[in-house]
Amino acid sequence: MDGWWIETPAGASQIPTDATTTRELLAEADAIRLLARQRPVDLVPLHDLDLLSPVTTPCRVVAQMVNYASHARDSGFDPRSVPTTFFRKASGSISGAFDDVVTPAHVRFLDYEVELGLVFGDTMRVGDTITEADLPRLIAGVVVANDVSAREVQLTKSQFYESKSYPTFTPIGPRLVLLDASDFAYLRQDLRLTLSVNGVVRQDGTVADMISQPLESLRVLSRFQQMDPGDILLTGTPGGTALKAPPKAIEKVAALLSPSAKWSAFFRSQAKNPKYLTAGDVIEATIRSSDGAVDLGSQRTTVVDEEVNT
Numbered sequence: 001m002d003g004w005w006i007e008t009p010a011g012a013s014q015i016p017t018d019a020t021t022t023r024e025l026l027a028e029a030d031a032i033r034l035l036a037r038q039r040p041v042d043l044v045p046l047h048d049l050d051l052l053s054p055v056t057t058p059c060r061v062v063a064q065m066v067n068y069a070s071h072a073r074d075s076g077f078d079p080r081s082v083p084t085t086f087f088r089k090a091s092g093s094i095s096g097a098f099d100d101v102v103t104p105a106h107v108r109f110l111d112y113e114v115e116l117g118l119v120f121g122d123t124m125r126v127g128d129t130i131t132e133a134d135l136p137r138l139i140a141g142v143v144v145a146n147d148v149s150a151r152e153v154q155l156t157k158s159q160f161y162e163s164k165s166y167p168t169f170t171p172i173g174p175r176l177v178l179l180d181a182s183d184f185a186y187l188r189q190d191l192r193l194t195l196s197v198n199g200v201v202r203q204d205g206t207v208a209d210m211i212s213q214p215l216e217s218l219r220v221l222s223r224f225q226q227m228d229p230g231d232i233l234l235t236g237t238p239g240g241t242a243l244k245a246p247p248k249a250i251e252k253v254a255a256l257l258s259p260s261a262k263w264s265a266f267f268r269s270q271a272k273n274p275k276y277l278t279a280g281d282v283i284e285a286t287i288r289s290s291d292g293a294v295d296l297g298s299q300r301t302t303v304v305d306e307e308v309n310t
Helices: 022-026 029-037 069-074 132-138 151-157 181-187 214-221 248-254 259-270
Strands: 005-008 011-014 061-065 085-089 101-103 114-120 139-146 192-197 200-206 232-234 282-288 295-305
Touching (some): 114 192, 114 282, 132 139, 151 259, 214 232
Antiparallel strands (some): 005 011, 114 232, 192 282
């Protein structure tokens, strides 16, 4: 069934709206919040719905690089010296919370990154001065996202755009949780991000581990990037990804090698790492507060290989 829905413990209630995009839907956010507080009628079982990404495309997808102290340490950085840094992903990478993650045929080292996504509800213009009071106006809601990454593309080409922009490389949802002003405290301390592969927890951390909290991130981003309603900012991932920095001694030896020899040696070592994703792996990612007041739901995706026509 097409349309936008409010989830309740008893089922899903359709939102009476003509909105076809997230941007159009968020223009009605106040009315939707009011509707959610009422007793919904005409409920349908949630499992009867084919849930798509609650963030529609095209849109801007901006992401933060190394924004959790635990991820910084895994990557060989001192968290105290990591600058607030952003990169872009193609919005064509967005997929639903239960869609397959498709591994391109040339990718061997597929990695995962559970992230809190901030969905904009108002325009943030370049040069705007962002204060704490602006957050409820700018950020309408939050989602679970997985910043899937082709690591050999990222590392050998020294860029993020291609390595993180293949179709299905940004599963989003299942829920878009609209925030009230009082909910923003959860974004600083009490949201736990968890990701498991085949039932084994790989990532488990809270937003308190962020190096740049959302307010600081928006202040830096607004220096150069406009964000409009329906755009999304991915705010970084906790430690626990498959990729980790090599020991310092190995880094010193690698510095003596040619680039091709260095990468050849590095990926030979990575081939022994069982944490990279392979076909058949099931990824589950959740974000919720300890008291359950803010629960973004759980996405469950399965890794499959790209079908190659011969």
